Amino acid sequence: MAFTLAIVGRPNVGKSTLFNRLVGRRIALVDDRPGVTRDRRExxxxxxxLEFTIIDTAGLEEADGGTLEARMRAQTEEAIRLADVVIFMVDAxxxxxxxxxxxANLVRRSGKPVILAANKSEGKVGMAGAYEAFGLGLGDPVPLSAEHGEGLSELYDALAVHMPVPTYEDDAVEHDEDEVDDPNKPIPVAIVGRPNAGKSxxxxxxxxxxxxxxxPEAGITRDAIAVDWDWGGRKFRLVDTAGLRKRARIEDKLEKLSVADALRAIRFAQVVVVCMDAEKPFEDQDLRIADLAAKEGRAVVLAFTKWDLIPHKGGKAAKxxxxxxxxxxxxxxxxxxxNSAETGQGLDRLMQAIIDARVPWQxxxxxSQLVRWLQETIDHHPPPAVSGRRIKLRYMTQAKTRPPTFVAFCSRPEALPESYLRYxxxxLxxxxxxxxxxIRFHLKKTDNPYADTGRKIY
Structure with missing residues (x-):
């Protein structure tokens, strides 16, 4: 069974920095201002x-019910409930x-084992603050510096006491990482769209x-948060992302980091679900996001959200x-x-569409089929003559899948019109x-099949 560790504390004490340090990658957004993290990230x-699952949480704040801060606190309290051990972090x-x-009283009442971490303990001032942490009554503080990697050996000792004894299988089987479609691996799906399109x-x-x-507030999501989930006997990894606004409107450093996180989620996804508000679909930014996903070579599914708000639905879906x-x-x-997240309408159809979108993508x-098809296509509509010289297409093959990528050998690839490539x-x-x-399409010159012109169509 997986061992889970949650990092909690007030805002800007360095929780996300320690999360990135233990995960080994900078995947949680980090900034000097407080309150950067909002969702919990695993x-x-x-x-x-020691190997374990770690949860980064939003900073604990006193908040009235119904506010954004109160909802953030509820997410943190849920992380404490799920954890086997809690790291309570303070700023030394x-x-x-x-x-x-x-x-500290909130964590103590949870009944979970607690490791008190005094972050930013480097230097004399930091060590003085680390000693002050004894006053919380949560045991001996572990002085560390998440940013510089100091104190991790002490954190190891404190964590090892609570970790279960590892067991090893003698007959472990190695799996081929290059397998085309392993049903045991989750299908990565990125959920993208404009702010407030209903992604989360x-x-x-x-x-x-x-x-x-x-x-109701736009732009709540900042980090790209992944959730593993089973549906219809298949495993999925759903990645919720920050809303993507027009580039000209992005000035804040934190929003730039959020957008970069969302773009990274698109690149590592197999299927990208582009969410559009059904009340106002096909805005310029919607089209840019869908085009971006296609240019990255991802399978695309369009999800029109808030369908329950559309009156007189007859014929709207066909339109x-x-x-x-x-x-x-x-x-x-x-x-x-x-689909409608409020009523549940269309959710099963959406998941089936995700599965269906992968079929042509891979x-x-x-x-032999391609060469035969190419000859029939050319016979029906041959390439045009350019400067009085006929362009010859002689051979074609598929170089790769995900997305389907084809290579055709041509006598004069630089002269073949874009319109004929689209044809x-x-x-296909x-x-x-x-x-x-x-679909990606490359042309190579016949007399030198290794000279790629670099021309493509997506």
Whole structure:
């Protein structure tokens, strides 16, 4: 059974910095200002030979019910409930504050084992604050510096006392990491869209719990938060991301970090669910986000959220299908699902669409089929003559999947018009049932098959 460790404390004491240190990657957003972290984020961590799941949490604050801060605190209290051990962190340079005493009582009442960590303990001032932490009554403080990696050996000793004795399987089987589609591995799915498009609410509705922080305020989500979930016998890793605004409107450093986190989630996903508000779909930013996902080579599913707010739905779904093909011809035929997180309408259809979108995205077509198709296509509509010279396409093969990538050998690749390339790509979609998936197409010169012109179509 996995061992879980939660890091809690008031804002800006260094919880996310320690989280990144133990995970071994800078995946939690870190900034000098307090209150950067809002949702709880989980990661696989390691300290020496100790392996465990770690939860980064929002800073504990006194807050009235219904406010954003109160909802953040509820997420932190849930992390404490899920944890086997709690690290209660204080800022040794600031010293103890009244809030530290209040929240120390909260952790004590949980009944969970507590490790008191005095962060920022480097230097004389820091060590003085670390000694002051004895006053919380949570045991001996562990002085450390999450930023500089100091004090981790002491943290190891404090954590090892609570860790279960590891067991090892003698007949462990190694799995091939390059396996095309391992059903035991979760399918990574990124949920993206403009701010307040209903992404976090959608994730909560899918998994059936208030895992993500939600509310009427736009831009609540900052970190890209991953949640593992099973549906229909398949494992999924749903990644909720920050809302993506137009680049010209992004000035704040923290928002830039959030956007970078969301873009990273798109690059590492297999399927990208682009959420659009059904009341005002196909705004310029919606189209940019969908186009970005297609250019990254991801399978795309369009989710029209807040469907319960649409009156007189007759014919609206068919119109959305028609408008999708008009505004996004590069992914024409991609799955389109109208859904409502409030009523649960369309959620099962959305998950099935995610599975269906992967089928053409990882399709493999034999070279013999492609060569035969290419010859028939050229016979029906040959390439145009440029400067009085006919362009010859002689051979074609599929280089890779995810997304489908094709290479055609051509006598004069630099002269082949873009319109004819689009004709070939659209023909591939029609002939081999690859509607809605991005396709990459490369041309190589016949007399030197290793000279890539770099021309592509997505």
């Amino acid at each position: 990661g696989d961590a390691r300290l020496g030979d 340079r600031v010293g103890l504050t009244p809030d530290d005493h209040v929240f 609410t959608l994730v909560n509705a899918l998994i059936g719990e208030d895992r993500m922080l939600t509310g 959305l299908r028609e408008e999708t093909d008009h505004w996004l011809p590069q992914i024409k035929g991609c799955p389109v699902v109208a 399709k493999r077509i034999s070279t 070939l790509v659209n023909g 979609r029609e002939s081999f049932d690859m509607q809605g998936t991005p």
